[in-house]
Amino acid sequence: MKNNPLIRRPWLRIRWWLVAVVIVSLYVWSFTGIEFSGIRENAGTVTVAILQGMISPDWDYVYLADGEDLLRGMIDTLAIALLGTFISAFLCIPFAFWASTNMNRWKWSSGIGKFILSFIRTFPEIVMAIMFIKAVGPGAYAGILALGLHSIGMLGKLYAEAIEKIDRGPAEALLACGANRLQVMWYAVIPQVLPEFMSYTLYRFEINVRSATILGIIGAGGIGTPLIFALDSRNWSRVGIILLGIIITVSVVDMISNYVRRKIV
């Protein structure tokens, strides 16, 4: 009788109202906190200019003989994403084994591993890039290291989940015939998780290509730097061609990566 939905319980109604009040006050608080007065008068004209820039982009910028063009910017961006992903795909493996519950004897041990991974994930790559710029100077290399380090957080988590899903059978069979830990790892664990590892790595590569397009904003290489210059100098047709370049590159990368992922898994 207690859970009969037909009987109205007053406390449910009160709780509903409480939730509503909390949500409404959250929005009131948010709206009052943001300054809406600071909008420029020419916002409309700038928007139109950017859209026009996208419709009639600066095609000459695609290839310039003396360097610093769209093509090279995009190649840099892809190179940063590729190397960053590659670094993290390897660095995250020990973390993944550390964080997976079935590879650890103690529960707290995998808990610590998981905490470290989520800590890395919350640390934005752009802040990491700023720190790496201090270490190795501005340029693509700082971007690579930032992506490589930041991606560990997500890849480690996904890898760990893949490891947790494996079938214990082959590992036990190998142990029974007297294989050592390394052999068990190589013949029973790795073959089971490899396709998923590769699929996740490709997925992370897609994300890293997007991230690499913005690293240039703080000077960590890639197409972001010319974009921010073009925005600052109000060169809208150049902004247009760079945006088009990013959209096309990211779409193509996504398509290829999706295709390969479907083949792997």
Added chain:
Amino acid sequence: MSPISVTPPSTNKGRGGNERTSSMVKPSHTKSIMTAAFIIVLLWLSAERTDATVTQLVTGAPEMGKLLVEMFPPDWSYVTTIWAPMMETVQMAVLGTTIGAMLAVPIALLASGNVTRSKWLYIPARLLLNLIRTIPDLLFAAIFVAIFGLGAVAGVAALILFSFGLISKLLYESIEAIDPGPLEAMTAVGANKLQWIRFGVIPQVTAQFISYLLYTFEVNVRAAGVLGLVGAGGIGLLLTRVLDQLRYDRACMIILLTLVIVLVIDYISYRIQEKLL
């Protein structure tokens, strides 16, 4: 911005057993060797292109060590200064997520094949969503700063577009996966399209919608923290300032506070989702 997600692409593997029999046939060695060689060549070319060398990292490491040393201990008293901008960051995320989510609902309905039925409507809608999702939030922010000028409004606008792309993609995928039973029943009794959506589609996806909303909110709080780097309001503005002043102890405080806020929000959102599902 990585936060595009920790939602992994779905992989059907790993349930063990029978599905694997088809792949028992070993792929030819030449193919894997070719692939490996191709990847190595790509990596090598990338390293050449970006001048990435290990020696550079080794020589740079002490610099980074120095920076880390300067970050500690953090300047605790700085909390009073950064509290207000931090709250502004959260407010930006709240507004961006909500408005983005509201805009996402109609387009998600339009993009799902089982609601729209017409190829001429859902394919363009999906194309639009894919295009929007190619642009990272910080890039949107840089563009909106050029449009609206410096400040939180540009950041909110960027977050709106970003959340819109993310939520509508997730939402249309769940709409496509709903149970067709109630829909057929409604068609049978002569419901019009609006009633059909209101009573057949929406109740089936509400819980998922709220969970996507919360997830996007988490992502947006993280993103809003760095939008200030391009002048789009929030705590990032102060972060760039203190980094320019070489006050790493203050930068460390900002990073720590952001982490705490993000963790608290993640926890709250996790609890809410637990209650809902």
